[in-house]
Amino acid sequence: MTARTATPRAATGRWRRIAWRAQALALGAFWACAGLLPARLAAAAGGRLFRWLGPLTRKQRFVARNLELAYPDLDPGTREAIAREVWSNFGAVLAEYPHLGRYAGGDADALATEVHPATRALIDEGRPAVFVTAHLANWELPGLALSRLGIPLSVVYAPQSNPFVDAMLQHHRSALGCTFVPKTDSIRTLLGALKAGRSVGLLPDQRTDFGEPLPFFGRPAITAISPAWLALRRGCPLVPVRVERLAHGRYRVQVLAPLEGDAPSRAGVLALSRRLNALFEAWIRERPGQWLCMRRRWPGRIEA
Incomplete structure (x- = not known):
């Protein structure tokens, strides 16, 4: 009898x-350490770590290319500085996952929420x-801010390819x-x-x-039109929600007026999607x- 081979x-x-x-073990260790620190210090530490680590990864080429296409008039040194800020923000967000419960606790200094009167009336x-936001600052917090306003909310997310990491993220x-x-x-x-x-x-x-290819920073970019389609199909308002990091551990969420x-x-649908793209561009x-x-974000070859 021969032995089985894989x-x-x-x-x-x-x-x-x-x-x-x-x-998953590496991420769990990172979160365990971040969870031992106050949220503000965890965000600062995560930001400092990824400001150094991020530019060394393969993802840096996407960051650099996106910034080059979005800001062609900036000199390379300025774009490199922005890229380090991008990585710093990502590291801060990553370190804040163990602290999402703190933001959920209602700390007004940690998460201030402003609601436009027209949207307040709808609520x-x-x-x-249909609430829409962009991957800015800590993009997890708009959902929390809306939930705290008493809005029953279903949020779409992209599952991670790593099922262990995906389960950890969903836990937080x-x-x-x-x-x-x-x-x-x-x-x-x-x-x-x-x-x-x-x-x-x-x-x-x-x-x-x-x-659909819609303008974004003056260039066609394949853009999801499902938010506008859902809103117009169901006759629901399309409400932009902006989140800004004011400092480590401090955020402002603005629930804006519905887009007409x-x-x-x-x-x-395409006209409303263009307006949404323009709004995101202004925030960025x-x-x-x-x-x-x-x-x-844009079509084209990325050099290795």
Whole structure:
């Protein structure tokens, strides 16, 4: 009888699971250390670590390319400084996951929320809405701010390829008070949520494989049009939500006035999506170092 040998596919799967567990252990150790510190110091430490570490990773080429396309008139030294701020913000966000419960505790100094009167009226009426934000500052906090306003909210998220890391992230996100809907096959779920009177939350600023080429920093970028489509299809307001990092451990969330839309036609969806892109661009221009831009945003080859 001959001994069994692992097939290439089985061996690859085994090594992938080992790599996943190693990554999860490293992240768990990072979070354990961050959790021992006050939130402000954890964010500062995470920011300092990734300001140094981030530019050494392969993701730096995406950051550099995105900033080059968004800010072609800036000199390379200025763009490099912004890239380090981008990494610093990412490190701060990563270190804040063990502290999401603190923000959920209602500390006004940690998380201040401002609501436009027009949107406040919608909330008081109990009308469902499509809330949209961008990957700026700590992009997890808008969902928490809306939940604290008493809004039943279903938020779309992109599951991590590493299932162990994904489970760890969802554990920390449980403090936010939202229901999370996986990005895959989410449209039917979101339509059902809106029909049932629940609001939905989306972050449509990142590249998607299923979207339309719309202007973003003066260049066509494949853009998700699902937020505008959902709002116009269900007759719900499309409400932008902006989050800004004021200092380590301190944030401001602004729930803005609804964006006006046209009829639920293709032209209406595209027009509303363009307005949303322009709004995101304005936010990023004000605070470029708080923008998560570690994936290819515009088409084109990235040099290794």
